Amino acid sequence: TQAAENNALTLNVFDYKHYTSEHWMAEWERTDVEQLCIDNLLRTGHMPRYERAQRDCHCDQKPLTKKGCMQPDNKLMFPYPDSQPGLVSPSMWTECTNSNTSFEVFSVKQSDGWVAFNLLNSGALWDLRVSIDSHKMYFFAADGHYTKVQVATSILIPIGERYQFFVKLDQTPAITASALPPLFFLNSSPDINPSLYG
Known part of the structure; x- marks a missing residue:
């Protein structure tokens, strides 16, 4: 890690x-x-x-x-x-027009075993809930300070906060999506570099 x-x-x-x-x-x-x-x-x-x-x-x-x-x-x-x-x-x-903006891809190697994220909410109005379907998040730091590892399936991150977490790259190859709002997609494959779409 x-x-x-x-x-x-x-x-x-x-x-x-x-x-x-x-x-x-x-x-x-x-x-x-x-x-x-x-x-x-x-x-x-x-x-x-x-x-x-x-x-x-x-x-x-x-x-x-x-x-x-x-x-x-x-x-x-x-x-x-x-x-x-x-x-x-x-x-x-009330008016909403769908867009075709692409997702950003985070490339990782499944053989590394773990990937870490620095999560930041730089919004103006709302706390946001972040999750990765079928994956646990192992939170190890908040605002740059190490904490006792907390395992969660989602987190509500307030405006201006920064959390750091690990994701274990041990899932069966599949494409999964988080609950709305979809902040992540996971595509893991043992033969191709898995990607976290966020």
């Missing part, structure tokens, strides 16, 4: 809006509805944009918009008495 740590891959996850902060602050002032709906969840600068189906959300805030956001008139999130949800911009809340 020392070799994996010395050659750790950087995985930067973040939420992203297609508008400047000035624009969405002006929208908040205009409608009195806080602009909490994001356009993309990105990792290391790449991530296809897609409409998140309501069936994939296990939450009490349904129905959701095509972007996967709560409706702007949802009283759980927007309790302001002067809010005007009818005035919100559809492009910021």
Whole structure:
């Protein structure tokens, strides 16, 4: 695992809006509805944009918009008495156009046994949950400080936090994907360099 740590891959996850902060602050002032709906969840600068189906959300805030956001008139999130949800911009809340952005590929050798990641949430609004289906993550450091190893199948990473973890490269060759939002894909093959798509 020392070799994996010395050659750790950087995985930067973040939420992203297609508008400047000035624009969405002006929208908040205009409608009195806080602009909490994001356009993309990105990792290391790449991530296809897609409409998140309501069936994939296990939450009490349904129905959701095509972007996967709560409706702007949802009283759980927007309790302001002067809010005007009818005035919100559809492009910021309800309209979603899928993209064909490619996934980034992290190449690793299965024979190394382990791969390490430096995970960072550099987003602006939301804590993000990260997982790799069928794989455990062995967390060994937080914000640059070593900790007792914690094994998890997923982690909620707050904005500005940095975690380091190992993934054991011991799975049967297959392609698997994480739960929504899909932050990783794993393609492991003993004959070809396995790739972690993140």
